Amino acid sequence: MGITRRQFFGWMGAAVGSQMAFTAQAKAAGTAHFTGYPGSMGVLHDISRCIGCRKCEAACNQVNHLPAPETPFDDRAVLEKIRRPHAAAFTVVNQYKPKGKPGPVFVKTQCNHCMEPACVSACFVKALTKSKTGAVVYDASLCVGCRYCMVACPFNIPAFQYHNPLTPEITKCTLCQPRIQKGLRPGCVEACPQEALTFGKREELIKIAKQRIGAYPERYEDHIYGENEMGGCNWLYISNTPFTGINMREDLGITPAPALTAGALAAVPVVVSLWVVFINGLRAISKRKEQIATEEKSQAVSAAVLSEQARFNNEIKQLKEKAKTEKEAAITREVKKALEAAARGPSENGAGQTPPSPKPSGTAHPEKQENN
Numbered sequence: 001m002g003i004t005r006r007q008f009f010g011w012m013g014a015a016v017g018s019q020m021a022f023t024a025q026a027k028a029a030g031t032a033h034f035t036g037y038p039g040s041m042g043v044l045h046d047i048s049r050c051i052g053c054r055k056c057e058a059a060c061n062q063v064n065h066l067p068a069p070e071t072p073f074d075d076r077a078v079l080e081k082i083r084r085p086h087a088a089a090f091t092v093v094n095q096y097k098p099k100g101k102p103g104p105v106f107v108k109t110q111c112n113h114c115m116e117p118a119c120v121s122a123c124f125v126k127a128l129t130k131s132k133t134g135a136v137v138y139d140a141s142l143c144v145g146c147r148y149c150m151v152a153c154p155f156n157i158p159a160f161q162y163h164n165p166l167t168p169e170i171t172k173c174t175l176c177q178p179r180i181q182k183g184l185r186p187g188c189v190e191a192c193p194q195e196a197l198t199f200g201k202r203e204e205l206i207k208i209a210k211q212r213i214g215a216y217p218e219r220y221e222d223h224i225y226g227e228n229e230m231g232g233c234n235w236l237y238i239s240n241t242p243f244t245g246i247n248m249r250e251d252l253g254i255t256p257a258p259a260l261t262a263g264a265l266a267a268v269p270v271v272v273s274l275w276v277v278f279i280n281g282l283r284a285i286s287k288r289k290e291q292i293a294t295e296e297k298s299q300a301v302s303a304a305v306l307s308e309q310a311r312f313n314n315e316i317k318q319l320k321e322k323a324k325t326e327k328e329a330a331i332t333r334e335v336k337k338a339l340e341a342a343a344r345g346p347s348e349n350g351a352g353q354t355p356p357s358p359k360p361s362g363t364a365h366p367e368k369q370e371n372n
Contacts, residue, residue, distance in 0.1 A: 036115040040134030041180055042202040042234035043189060044209055045108055047246070048219060049196035052079055052093055052106035059191035060091045060110075063176060082247065085110060086159045090173040091188060098245035105239075107246050108188070108197070110173035111136060111157045112226060113234040118257030119149035119158055127170070134202060134234035135175035143170060154230060154252055175234070202234055209238045231256030 058073040060066070067088050071078050079095035091110035098105055113136045120128045120136060127143040130136055149170060150158045161168040176186035184190075189199040198208060206227060213220045219240050226233035229252050237243070243250055 036202070036232065036234075037130075037132040037134070040132065040202055040234060041175070041200065042113070042134050042205050042236060043175070043186065044198040044200075044205040044236045044238070046196050046198070046212070046238055047105060047107055048238070048240035049194045050093070050106040050108065051194055051196075052076065052095055052104070053193065054078075054093050055191045055193060056108055056188035056197065057089065057091055057093060059187035060173070061089070063179070063187035064090060064174070066090070079104075079106075083109075085157055085172065087161045087163070087171045090171065094247070096241075096246045098241045101241055105241050105246055107237075107248070110188075110235070111175070112155055113173075113175050114230055114257070115232040115234065116230070116256035116258050118152040118154060118230065121258040122148040122152035124148075131177060133175070133177060133180045135177040135180065136172075137174060137177055138170055138172070140167075140169045152257065154249065154257070202236075205236055209236060212238060228254040230254070231259075 054073045054076070061069070061073075069089065079093070082094050083089075083092040085092055091108060093106055093108050096105045096107065113134055115130075117128065117130060117136050120130055124146075125142050125144055127139050128136060128149055129139070145168060147158075147160055147170070150160065158170050158172045160170060176184070176188075179186060185199045186197075189197040198205060200208075206224060209224045209227075213222055213224075221239050221242060223239075223243065225237035225239070225243055225248060226235055229250075231254065237248070239246065
């Protein structure tokens with residue numbers, strides 16, 4: 001039995017009413033504001049110390065059991081182009097050549113683990129959450145693959161496993177959450193030979209950054225990147241060159257992402273529910289249309305068969321009548337011929353005539369006798 005238009009719009013109205021009543025008292029997932037967990041951990045990246053060795057990339061690859069890259073980690077040729085993290089590389093090192101600098105500047109890029117993450121606020125199923133350790137962690141079992149987190153992230157970090165069509169996941173740096181929970185440092189921090197990466201409590205890292213800037217003001221920019229950007233991050237940077245010259249955004253402001261998206265995200269549960277109803281309604285209507293089309297096609301085929309059968313029967317009838325008529329006409333002609341022949345009589349037919357007598361064989365011809 002198919003769905004009617006009245007039923008479809010009735011379902012839509014019911015869904016709207018129930019969801020609007022619910023969201024009048026509840027907020028969308030991930031939009032609650034917080035200022036970070038006390039004692040949360042983080043990493044300070046001193047860009048002035050980085051030499052672009054890519055040992056942090058190799059360590060990240062090993063710790064997270066990622067596939068081996070096409071280009072070996074000791075091949076610095078990859079630094080000739082700007083890269084971004086992807087499903088097979090949670091962190092990358094990029095090389096920049098800012099104006100006024102005698103040599104290149106190297107910057108490690110990965111998830112900044114925001115204090116109030118945009119990706120978390122965009123995830124209405126809570127597949128992304130902010131951990132007490134400071135890490136933004138991902139639960140693949142909850143993910144619906146909407147990829148809103150990829151759109152929401154101002155740093156363009158979350159990546160999607162496009163090569164995995166059956167069970168694709170969102171991938172990004174985890175701040176080595178499993179290692180932190182065991183009391184270990186992130187793999188990239190341990191592998192850095194120049195101590196360009198420092199792991200510790202976020203509050204302590206900010207103090208260290210301020211001390212370095214204060215001790216060497218001619219060396220560093222007077223700015224701790226991540227201290228306030230988008231409400232603050234657990235990954236911090238200090239640099240010996242302006243951040244805008246190394247592809248780091250300084251137009252983000254200090255307002256946390258949830259404060260900018262709470263209004264729109266409050267409607268997400270409603271939209272999702274309505275979308276389910278809408279899709280089911282369309283599917284039911286489409287199914288009913290297909291059923292009607294099938295019935296109409298069957299009726300058309302039956303009508304065509306009946307019409308063709310009637311035409312065939314009519315042609316057979318006409319052929320039979322024609323054959324019968326021709327047969328009767330032939331019989332009539334033969335009978336007529338026979339009657340006409342009988343009416344002419346025997347004389348006309350050559351009957352009763354006496355044939356001429358043959359001449360005697362021994363009698364000479366008169367002309368021959370006279371000659372003799």
